[in-house]
Amino acid sequence: MLFSKFHPRASVPTIFDIDFEYLWKEGKRALIFDLDRTLAAGRRANLHPKVYRLLSSLQERGFAVAILTNRHFQVKRDQVIADLAQNYPLIYAAGKPGKKGFLTLMAKMNATPADTVMIGDRLLTDIWGANRLGIYSIRIVSKSRVIRKPGTR
Ligand SMILES: [Mg+2]
Secondary structure (H helix, E strand, O other), X not given: OHHHHOOOOEEEXXXXXXXXXXXXXXXXXXXXXXXXXXXXXXXXXXXOHHHHHXXXXXXXXXXXXEEEOOOOOOOOOOHHXXXXXXXXXEEOOOOOOOXXXXXXXXXXXXXXXXXXXXXEOOHHHHHHXXXXXXXXXXXXXXXXXXXXXXXXX
């Protein structure tokens, strides 16, 4: 049924509302995050420090963490991609819902669709891309999903 391909397994307002312990208990070990409107507030130079802290705490918990974004990388403007790529497997200009990026990241994380979760905001790229591979999909749905940078840094 076509509809189910676009239907997330769960929906939450922000990445901070995800029950990662539940996912762990369900056997999930690899987390693939979308960037825009999931980790980041659009094309901002920096992510909120809370986002970096969450990603690193998930790694400490034992999850493999990766980022899969359709955003194109402009070296001078996208420091956030360069920063994330220093610590996590990251594919930009990924062509979601194409399968290649998902498969490449799962290979890097030594993960399979059964133990992987995709977290993103877009049905046509993140959710469909995950569902067509049998990856558990979580959609970020709230208008408050945007994690804003603090006023000063
Ligand atoms: Mg997005």
